[in-house]
Amino acid sequence: MVKELAVYGPFMVYRQVAHRQRYWKWVYHRTGPKAGEKWYKRRVWKTVTRMRAVPGKGRFEFHGAGRELMRAIIRIKKGPRVPKGYVRVSAREFLEHEEEYSEEGYWIDIEVES
Amino acid sequence: MTSKSNHSSPIFGVTETDTVMLDFDDVTFKTARYWARRAMNWFKLRGFLILKSSERCYHVVFNRMVDWTENNSIMAWVAELSHNQGLQKWHRMQSIKVGSTLRFTTKGDKSSPRIVYREGEEDDRIRDFLRFRRQIKRMLND
Numbered sequence: 001m002v003k004e005l006a007v008y009g010p011f012m013v014y015r016q017v018a019h020r021q022r023y024w025k026w027v028y029h030r031t032g033p034k035a036g037e038k039w040y041k042r043r044v045w046k047t048v049t050r051m052r053a054v055p056g057k058g059r060f061e062f063h064g065a066g067r068e069l070m071r072a073i074i075r076i077k078k079g080p081r082v083p084k085g086y087v088r089v090s091a092r093e094f095l096e097h098e099e100e101y102s103e104e105g106y107w108i109d110i111e112v113e114s
Numbered sequence: 115m116t117s118k119s120n121h122s123s124p125i126f127g128v129t130e131t132d133t134v135m136l137d138f139d140d141v142t143f144k145t146a147r148y149w150a151r152r153a154m155n156w157f158k159l160r161g162f163l164i165l166k167s168s169e170r171c172y173h174v175v176f177n178r179m180v181d182w183t184e185n186n187s188i189m190a191w192v193a194e195l196s197h198n199q200g201l202q203k204w205h206r207m208q209s210i211k212v213g214s215t216l217r218f219t220t221k222g223d224k225s226s227p228r229i230v231y232r233e234g235e236e237d238d239r240i241r242d243f244l245r246f247r248r249q250i251k252r253m254l255n256d
Contacts, residue, residue, distance in 0.1 A: 003246050004129040006215045011124070061129060061213070066246075070253050077123060086211075109122035109222055 005069050005091075008059035011082040013105040017052045020045050056105060058083035064091035071095055080106050126254065127217040128246055133239040134159060134176040134188050135214040137167075139200025146172040147231060149196050154234060157188050161234025163243075165216075165227035171200075173216050173227055177240045182212065189214070218247045219254060226251070 024041045032040045060083045062072050068091035075081065075098065082105035087094075094101050134153075138146045143164070150162045154176060161177035180188070186209060193205045208214045220226050236244075 004131075004213065005250070006127040006129045007124045008127065008215075009122075009125040009221070061211075066249060069250075073126070073250070073253060107122055107124045 003066065003069060004061060004063040005073075006059060006061055007073070007076060007083075009107055010109075011056045011105050011107045012053040013056040013082055013103060014051055015054045016049045017054060019048055019050050021048050022046075053105070056082055058085040058087065060094075060102075061086075061088040062091045062094060063088075068092050068095065076102070079104070082107065123219075123254075125217055125221050126219045126250060127215040128243065128250075129213040129215045130239075130243070131182045131185065131213050132179050133214070133243060134178070134180055134185050135216050136174040136189065136192055137201060137204045137216065138172045138174065138196075138198060139204070140170050141172065141196075141198060142170065143172065143230065145196075146174065149192055150174045150176075151233065153188060153192050156191075157184075159188075159234075160238070161232075161236055161240060163229060163236070163240050164231040166230045167217065167227040168224040172230075175216070175240055175243050177235050177238050179239055185214065218251065 022043055022045055025044045026039055027042045028039050030038060032038050034040070060072075060076070062069055064072075072091040072094050075095065079102070081098065081102035084101060084103055087101045089101055134157075136150070136153075138149070143166075146164060150164060153159065154162050157178075159176040159178045163175045163177075165173040165175070167173050176188075189205045189208065193202045216227070218226055
């Protein structure tokens with residue numbers, strides 16, 4: 001019997017995130033800030049990227065027979081694997097091509113207090 | 115506003131298109147039962163099951179098999195007449211993804227939904243829903 005199982009919730013994925021970094025740069029100018037000083041250091045901004053865990057968005061919607069659904073759940077829990085967006089796929093297809101539909105990340109439990 | 119996060123497991127839910135399911139938020143048990151009973155009688159759904167998901171939140175599952183068009187119509191009927199904001203929002207989300215989903219595992223500090231009331235027959239969709247729920251829960255506990 002074909003059943004559909006939803007796996008969802010807040011999770012984090014690893015992404016290259018742009019980050020602004022400030023550093024000293026040697027600058028040459030004929031008339032520097034001080035008399036007789038042509039080379040001087042100036043603080044400048046530079047955009048660099050770094051790998052960070054960011055909140056992801058998506059969910060798995062699996063359909064298929066009971067045994068395949070069980071295997072898919074075990075695979076997700078062991079990974080831990082998180083969805084690449086809104087993934088509606090058969091459990092068999094997911095088990096065969098796991099990398100296509102999911103990526104590395106971790107599920108979180110967010111508790112918001114105001 | 116502060117947020118606290120730690121690693122946990124995802125939320126598991128069952129998605130159905132041929133079973134009428136409702137998610138009442140911020141209502142009393144009697145209100146949820148009243149709307150479940152009224153929908154069952156009006157649409158001849160033959161039976162229902164009420165699960166308590168958290169404080170003042172209830173899930174309802176009906177027994178008769180329907181197609182997605184009728185399912186959507188029944189959900190919209192209850193959402194409109196009951197004036198329940200939570201149910202209306204939930205109905206919109208289910209219509210977008212074409213399938214009603216109800217959770218059956220824990221979510222944050224909320225425990226997994228538990229059965230609090232049964233009425234009518236349970237020989238069709240309710241039986242399948244409970245069987246599937248039992249299978250997944252047993253597997254997750256192992």
